[in-house]
Amino acid sequence: MLNETLAAICPLDDEAIAAARALQARLTKPMGSLGALETLAVRLAGLAGACPPPIPQPAALAIFAGDHGVHAQGVTPWPQEVTAQMVANFVAGGAVVNAFARQAGVGVTVVDVGVKADLDPVDGLLDRKVRAGTRDLSVEPAMTRAETLEAIEVGMRVAEDLVRQGARALLTGDMGIANTTPSAALIAAFTHADPAAVTGLGTGIDSETHARKVAVVTSAVVGLHAEDPIDVLAAVGGLEHAALTGYILRAAALRVPVLLDGVIAASAALAAHALAPGSVAAMVAGHRSAEPGASVALGYLELEPLVDLGLRLGEGTGAVLALPIVASAVRVLHEVATFDSAGVAHK
Amino acid sequence: MLNETLAAICPLDDEAIAAARALQARLTKPMGSLGALETLAVRLAGLAGACPPPIPQPAALAIFAGDHGVHAQGVTPWPQEVTAQMVANFVAGGAVVNAFARQAGVGVTVVDVGVKADLDPVDGLLDRKVRAGTRDLSVEPAMTRAETLEAIEVGMRVAEDLVRQGARALLTGDMGIANTTPSAALIAAFTHADPAAVTGLGTGIDSETHARKVAVVTSAVVGLHAEDPIDVLAAVGGLEHAALTGYILRAAALRVPVLLDGVIAASAALAAHALAPGSVAAMVAGHRSAEPGASVALGYLELEPLVDLGLRLGEGTGAVLALPIVASAVRVLHEVATFDSAGVAHK
Numbered sequence: 001m002l003n004e005t006l007a008a009i010c011p012l013d014d015e016a017i018a019a020a021r022a023l024q025a026r027l028t029k030p031m032g033s034l035g036a037l038e039t040l041a042v043r044l045a046g047l048a049g050a051c052p053p054p055i056p057q058p059a060a061l062a063i064f065a066g067d068h069g070v071h072a073q074g075v076t077p078w079p080q081e082v083t084a085q086m087v088a089n090f091v092a093g094g095a096v097v098n099a100f101a102r103q104a105g106v107g108v109t110v111v112d113v114g115v116k117a118d119l120d121p122v123d124g125l126l127d128r129k130v131r132a133g134t135r136d137l138s139v140e141p142a143m144t145r146a147e148t149l150e151a152i153e154v155g156m157r158v159a160e161d162l163v164r165q166g167a168r169a170l171l172t173g174d175m176g177i178a179n180t181t182p183s184a185a186l187i188a189a190f191t192h193a194d195p196a197a198v199t200g201l202g203t204g205i206d207s208e209t210h211a212r213k214v215a216v217v218t219s220a221v222v223g224l225h226a227e228d229p230i231d232v233l234a235a236v237g238g239l240e241h242a243a244l245t246g247y248i249l250r251a252a253a254l255r256v257p258v259l260l261d262g263v264i265a266a267s268a269a270l271a272a273h274a275l276a277p278g279s280v281a282a283m284v285a286g287h288r289s290a291e292p293g294a295s296v297a298l299g300y301l302e303l304e305p306l307v308d309l310g311l312r313l314g315e316g317t318g319a320v321l322a323l324p325i326v327a328s329a330v331r332v333l334h335e336v337a338t339f340d341s342a343g344v345a346h347k
Numbered sequence: 348m349l350n351e352t353l354a355a356i357c358p359l360d361d362e363a364i365a366a367a368r369a370l371q372a373r374l375t376k377p378m379g380s381l382g383a384l385e386t387l388a389v390r391l392a393g394l395a396g397a398c399p400p401p402i403p404q405p406a407a408l409a410i411f412a413g414d415h416g417v418h419a420q421g422v423t424p425w426p427q428e429v430t431a432q433m434v435a436n437f438v439a440g441g442a443v444v445n446a447f448a449r450q451a452g453v454g455v456t457v458v459d460v461g462v463k464a465d466l467d468p469v470d471g472l473l474d475r476k477v478r479a480g481t482r483d484l485s486v487e488p489a490m491t492r493a494e495t496l497e498a499i500e501v502g503m504r505v506a507e508d509l510v511r512q513g514a515r516a517l518l519t520g521d522m523g524i525a526n527t528t529p530s531a532a533l534i535a536a537f538t539h540a541d542p543a544a545v546t547g548l549g550t551g552i553d554s555e556t557h558a559r560k561v562a563v564v565t566s567a568v569v570g571l572h573a574e575d576p577i578d579v580l581a582a583v584g585g586l587e588h589a590a591l592t593g594y595i596l597r598a599a600a601l602r603v604p605v606l607l608d609g610v611i612a613a614s615a616a617l618a619a620h621a622l623a624p625g626s627v628a629a630m631v632a633g634h635r636s637a638e639p640g641a642s643v644a645l646g647y648l649e650l651e652p653l654v655d656l657g658l659r660l661g662e663g664t665g666a667v668l669a670l671p672i673v674a675s676a677v678r679v680l681h682e683v684a685t686f687d688s689a690g691v692a693h694k
Contacts, residue, residue: 027443028433028436028441028442028443029442029443029660030550030551030659030660031551032551032659033550033551033658033659033660034443034656034658034660034664035637035656035657035658035659036656036657037656037658076694077694078692078694079692079694081692082691082692085689085690085691085692086375086691088689088690089375089684089689089691092684092689093682094375094682094683094684094688094689095375095376095683095684096374096375096376096381096679096683098682098683099675099678099679099681099682099683100675100678102678102682103671103674103675103678104671104675203377203380203694204377204378204379204380290382306656307654307672308655309381309382309383309384309653309672310382310383311380311381311382311384312377312379312380312382313376313377313380313381317381320675321671321672321675324450324451324668324671325654325656325668327450328446328447328450328451328667328668331446331447331449331450332443332446334446335440335441335445335446335449336441336442336443336445336446337436337439337441337442341441342432342435342436342439342441343432343435344429344432344433344436345425345426345428345429345432347423347424347425347426347550
C-alpha cells in the first residue's frame with residue numbers, strides 16, 4: 001500500500017486554488033481580513049481539487065499508542081505502565097482529548113500499535129500491535145525495517161478506513177511514555193538541527209533528566225548513518241511515529257486534510273515529507289507545542305500553527321482544538337454572501 | 348442601571364480558584380500541560396464562584412452597529428451605507444460572522460444602536476437607536492453625555508436579556524464603517540499611547556488615508572481634556588463603543604465571561620476598565636487583531652488573546668473563533684478523570 005500511496009500524492013489543483021482566490025475576493029469582507037484563514041481555505045480547495053472544498057466534518061482522531069525501549073534510560077519520570085493506563089482512559093472517555101473531542105464533535109479511535117502490555121479487547125480500541133514496544137534506540141535500532149513498514153501500513157489502513165467511514169478531516173493523536181525522545185531524534189535527523197535544540201522537557205522533567213535525554217538523543221543521531229527515511233524511522237523512531245507517518249501519507253493520497261497535533265506528529269510529518277514532499281500540502285499544523293522540536297519541525301515544513309497556547313500534552317489535544325478554526329475557514333467559502341448577492345457596496 | 352452594575356462587580360472568588368487549581372493537579376495530565384487553558388479555566392472558576400464553572404454554552408453574540416460622523420473626514424474608502432447593508436447581511440445570515448457562529452453554535456443578535464439609516468424591522472434586529480450616527484469627533488464631541496449613558500444602558504440591557512435567556516457566555520461584535528478611528532482615539536486616550544502607534548489600516552487603507560486618520564486621531568486626543576471615562580467615550584467614541592462598554596460591564600456584574608473580539612471591543616474594554624477595574628476579570632481576549640491598537644489595549648489590560656491569526660474583520664469573528672477553546676478549557680474541569688479514578692499512575 002505504501003508505494004501506491006506515495007504515487008497517489010499529487011500537487012495542489014491550480015484551478016481550484018484560482019477559483020477559491022477569486023471567490024474570497026467577492027465575499028462580503030475586506031480582502032485579506034481573515035488573515036491566515038483565507039490562505040488556509042484556498043489551500044484546502046487546492047487539496048480537494050474543488051471550490052469550495054468539503055467542510056472538514058465529520059472529523060476523526062486516531063490516537064496511536066506505543067511504548068519505547070529507551071524508557072530504560074531514565075528519560076522520563078513517568079512509569080511505562082502509564083501508556084496502557086492512558087489507553088484505557090481514552091477508551092473510557094476520561095482523558096483531556098476526549099473532553100476536547102466531545103466539544104468539537106470529533107470521533108476518537110484508539111490504536112494499539114505497540115503498547116508493552118496485553119490490552120483487553122474493548123470497543124473503540126483497535127488491536128494493531130506490531131510489537132510490544134520498541135527496542136532501546138540508544139543501544140540498537142528501535143525497530144526492524146519490516147516492523148517499521150508494518151506500522152506505517154497500520155497507519156495507512158486506519159486513515160483509509162476512517163475516510164471510508166465518512167471522515168472529511170483526519171486528526172493525529174499519540175500516546176507513549178518517553179515518546180518525545182524518539183521525536184527529538186527524528187527531528188534532529190531529518191532537519192539536521194542540533195539535538196540539544198530540539199530536545200525539550202516533555203511532560204515536565206528536571207534538568208538532570210533533561211541532560212540525560214539530550215545525551216541519548218545526541219548519541220542516537222550521531223550514530224545514525226541511514227539515508228532512507230524508513231531506516232531513520234526504524235533506527236530512532238517509535239511504532240506510533242511510523243503509524244502516524246502512514247496515516248499522514250494516506251490522508252495526503254486521499255486529498256483529505258490531516259491536522260497535526262504536537263511534537264510527535266511533527267516528527268512523523270518530517271518522515272512523511274521525506275518519503276513524499278507533496279504530502280505537506282495536506283498537512284495543517286494544529287498548534288505550536290511547547291516542545292522546541294515541534295517548532296523546528298514545523299518551520300522546516302513551512303507550516304504555521306493555528307493555535308499557540310503553550311500546550312504540551314499530546315493525545316491529539318492541539319489538533320482537536322484547531323478543528324473548529326479549520327472548519328470556520330472553509331465554511332466561509334460555502335456560506336458567505338458576495339457583495340453582489342447581499343447588495344453591499346464595495347469600496 | 349450603571350451604578351448598580353458597577354457596584355455589583357466583585358473580585359474573583361479565592362475559594363473557587365483554589366478548588367480549581369487543586370482539581371487541575373489531580374486530573375490525568377501532567378501539571379501545566381494545558382498551558383494557557385489551565386489558567387483560563389481557573390480564572391473562570393473564580394469568576395463564577397464555583398468549581399467547575401459553567402461550560403460557556405449556550406453562548407450569545409451581540410453585534411452593536413453604529414455610524415460615525417468622522418466618516419466625513421475621509422478616514423476610510425468604504426461608503427457609510429455599508430454599515431446598514433452589513434446589518435442586513437448579518438440578519439440574513441450571510442456575513443462571515445454568521446458562518447463562524449453556525450460553526451460554533453453561537454446565537455447572533457444584531458443591535459442598531461446608531462446606524463445612520465432607517466432600518467426595516469426584522470427578526471433578529473433590535474432597534475435601540477440612540478441617535479442616527481455620532482457627530483464628527485474631529486469637530487465636536489461625538490456624543491453628549493446623555494447619549495453616551497443611553498448607549499451604555501442599551502448594552503447593559505442586551506447583556507442582561509441574553510443571560511436571562513440562558514447565555515453562559517457573551518461575545519462582543521460590532522459594525523460601523525469608520526469605527527477603527529474612534530477606537531484608536533479611545534485607546535490613545537485611555538492608555539496614553541502615541542496615537543500614531545495605535546492607529547492602523549482598518550479594513551485596508553492607503554498610506555495617504557492612513558496619514559489623515561492618524562492626524563484626526565492625534566488632534567482628537569490632544570484636544571481631549573476629559574477625565575471621566577463617560578466623557579472620554581462621549582468625546583471621541585462611538586455609539587457601539589458605548590454600548591459595548593455597558594455590555595461588558597453587565598457581563599462582569601453577572602459573573603458571566605465576555606469574549607472580546609478585536610480593536611473596537613478592546614477600546615470599549617478600556618472604558619469598562621476605567622469605570623470598574625474589576626470588570627477585567629470577566630474579559631477573555633478572543634483574538635489578537637491585526638490592528639496595532641488592539642494589542643496596545645490588551646497589553647494595558649494584561650489580557651493574552653487566545654487566537655492570533657491576523658484577522659482584522661470585526662463583526663465578532665475573533666470572539667466566535669475563540670469560544671470553542673474557552674469551552675474546551677472549562678470542559679476539562681467537568682469531564683476529565685483524576686489519576687485516582689482512572690487508575691493512572693502519577694510520576
